[in-house]
Amino acid sequence: MTAQTPAAMIEVKGLTFRYPGGVPVFDGFDWDVPQGESWAILGPSGCGKSTLLYLLAGLRKPETGQVWIAGQPLARPRPRTGLILQDFGLLPWGTVVENASLGLKVRRFYGPDGRHAPKDEPVAQTAPRVLPWLERLGLAELGGSYPAQLSGGQRQRTAIARTLALEPDLLLMDEPFAALDAPTRESLQDLVLDLQSERELTLVLVTHTIEEAAVLGRRILVLGQPPNHEAVILDNPLAGEPSYRGSPPYLEMCNHLRRALETQP
Amino acid sequence: MTARRVLAAAVVLGAVWELLSRALNLPILPPPSVVIVVMLRELGGSLGLDALASLWRVLASITLAIGTAVPAGLLLGGSARLNRIFEPIIYLLFPIPKVVFVPVILLFLGVGDLAKITVITLILFFQILVLVRDQAAGLRPELIYSVQSLGAGRRALLRFVYLPASLPAILTALRQSIGTAVAVLYITELFATQRGLGYYIYLQGSTLFDYPRMYAGVVVMSLLGLSLYFGVDALEGRLCPWQRLG
Numbered sequence: 019m020t021a022q023t024p025a026a027m028i029e030v031k032g033l034t035f036r037y038p039g040g041v042p043v044f045d046g047f048d049w050d051v052p053q054g055e056s057w058a059i060l061g062p063s064g065c066g067k068s069t070l071l072y073l074l075a076g077l078r079k080p081e082t083g084q085v086w087i088a089g090q091p092l093a094r095p096r097p098r099t100g101l102i103l104q105d106f107g108l109l110p111w112g113t114v115v116e117n118a119s120l121g122l123k124v125r126r127f128y129g130p131d132g133r134h135a136p137k138d139e140p141v142a143q144t145a146p147r148v149l150p151w152l153e154r155l156g157l158a159e160l161g162g163s164y165p166a167q168l169s170g171g172q173r174q175r176t177a178i179a180r181t182l183a184l185e186p187d188l189l190l191m192d193e194p195f196a197a198l199d200a201p202t203r204e205s206l207q208d209l210v211l212d213l214q215s216e217r218e219l220t221l222v223l224v225t226h227t228i229e230e231a232a233v234l235g236r237r238i239l240v241l242g243q244p245p246n247h248e249a250v251i252l253d254n255p256l257a258g259e260p261s262y263r264g265s266p267p268y269l270e271m272c273n274h275l276r277r278a279l280e281t282q283p
Numbered sequence: 284m285t286a287r288r289v290l291a292a293a294v295v296l297g298a299v300w301e302l303l304s305r306a307l308n309l310p311i312l313p314p315p316s317v318v319i320v321v322m323l324r325e326l327g328g329s330l331g332l333d334a335l336a337s338l339w340r341v342l343a344s345i346t347l348a349i350g351t352a353v354p355a356g357l358l359l360g361g362s363a364r365l366n367r368i369f370e371p372i373i374y375l376l377f378p379i380p381k382v383v384f385v386p387v388i389l390l391f392l393g394v395g396d397l398a399k400i401t402v403i404t405l406i407l408f409f410q411i412l413v414l415v416r417d418q419a420a421g422l423r424p425e426l427i428y429s430v431q432s433l434g435a436g437r438r439a440l441l442r443f444v445y446l447p448a449s450l451p452a453i454l455t456a457l458r459q460s461i462g463t464a465v466a467v468l469y470i471t472e473l474f475a476t477q478r479g480l481g482y483y484i485y486l487q488g489s490t491l492f493d494y495p496r497m498y499a500g501v502v503v504m505s506l507l508g509l510s511l512y513f514g515v516d517a518l519e520g521r522l523c524p525w526q527r528l529g
Contacts, residue, residue: 075432101432106425111447111525120443121433127442134434166528177429184433 025089027053027188027220028074032083035066035073045245046083053088053187056214056221056258058235060228060275061282065241067224071192074222075101087188094186096112097125097136100181104171104193105178114172115161118152118179119144125184144183151179155209173204175209182213189214191223195230204263207233211258228279231261232271240275242282252278313495322499329483330496334503336478337468341511344400344464348407349453356412356452357445360419377413381405382467389474399471399479403464411456418452419445451526454519458512465508480504 028051038040043066051057059067063269072078073085076095085092095101108117122144135141152158155175166172174194181189191210195203201241213236214221223234233239236257240250254271256262297315304314319328359366378461385402392398422444472481480500488497519526 072366072428075428077428077431095432095434097434099432101429103425103429106423107429109426109430109444109447111450111523120424124433124435124439124443127439128434134436134439164525166525166529180433190432230419 025053026050029086033080034082035080042245049249054218056236059224059230059239060231061241067241068192071190071224098186099188100186102191102194103178104196113162116174117176118148121184148183151182155179170198188220228272228275240278317495318498321495333480337480340399344403347404352408352411356415357419361418367375377409394475407460410460414452414456415449418449451523457515494521
């Protein structure tokens with residue numbers, strides 16, 4: 019443990035949220051994520067894990083309570099938060115380069131207004147900030163291709179390039195690899211782990227798969243059927259270590275998570 | 284569709300016409316060899332001016348229809364609440380053949396260009412409105428969320444998502460309605476007009492009984508519709524190359 023406590027990236031305080039006519043998904047829910055940590059949110063369908071991610075992204079508003087990101091109450095999507103969804107996030111009419119530049123183009127469209135784009139960072143040219151990421155993510159050759167011409171893994175890499183070109187400090191991912199085959203999924207999971215530690219990103223990844231939570235989450239938030247009152251958190255300190263996947267402690271962790279899911283209401 | 288194949292089809296149809304004309308040997312069916320010569324001569328004179336008048340009316344209508352129907356369609360497609368209010372109204376108005384309003388519109392707007400352009404605009408308007416609305420409403424929420432998460436507010440969504448998404452819908456609507464638009468153009472140009480292909484065809488055919496000239500007018504009017512159709516195709520190739528991918 020370090021001597022000083024790192025600053026909080028995410029603070030969820032007394033959050034209550036419900037969809038019209040339903041039971042509350044969250045009811046007086048508290049949860050904190052320190053800066054630079056790698057989290058997985060695990061739970062069955064309908065537990066509210068995607069909803070929580072959308073609340074963190076500022077795309078949904080709490081009924082009561084508040085979400086604070088980097089010390090600021092969240093009222094709308096925040097420029098330094100990146101969001102990556104399972105699919106359909108790319109513009110079908112844009113090439114890989116155009117899609118990967120989209121976030122920067124949006125910033126240039128508004129100018130550094132502090133609302134839609136960071137105040138301290140005018141965008142002049144998009145290429146110098148996008149092309150290195152395409153190179154890094156193995157997309158350099160595919161710059162002129164359209165999403166319909168790409169494999170699922172290449173599409174997700176494009177979405178990742180688009181988000182990283184904006185230099186986020188918080189990365190939110192909603193089942194980002196659920197539609198991919200196993201080898202592609204594992205290579206992208208490793209990529210995300212590398213990027214997370216290299217860029218000191220705070221990562222929150224939503225998944226319904228126990229194995230994915232165990233690979234990517236150094237801490238794991240387990241949600242059950244709504245309403246969720248209290249955060250159930252499991253520590254998984256070895257996640258991200260090389261060769262953790264498939265090792266005995268990893269399998270132990272998976273069993274642990276399975277039991278945690280079963281004992282959730 | 285390649286230009287060569289279209290040209291080949293035109294040659295075949297022309298040959299059928301030529302043969303039919305020679306076989307029947309009637310003044311009301313002159314052969315294309317005669318009609319083409321008359322057409323080329325006439326294009327330098329009155330027919331050329333008539334063609335320009337008609338072209339201007341169609342282009343003005345297309346511009347007006349796009350300028351009004353696209354914003355309206357995007358507005359309705361982007362707002363479920365507004366769409367609930369207007370959907371039944373559009374549902375009622377869309378299938379009504381707008382051409383039946385020609386006499387009414389002529390009464391209200393007079394016999395000038397305004398009335399003609401209004402009628403054609405009305406036809407295109409509903410076609411574009413409905414297709415753009417459905418296209419905008421059919422955008423996946425995941426796409427909207429992703430782009431919002433990049434910082435896009437209402438204006439950037441419009442510029443980077445809704446407008447480009449509606450382009451194919453606009454072009455499809457134009458392609459579907461160009462035939463009707465030219466047909467209605469013909470009808471509107473029958474009423475108290477001095478210039479226009481409809482007027483020219485009717486004048487030559489029913490008043491002057493100059494059949495080669497009448498056919499020349501028919502060919503030019505067909506070419507007008509065809510070139511608009513090809514124009515939309517070319518635009519689609521340029522603006523929406525991604526549409527051609529499986």
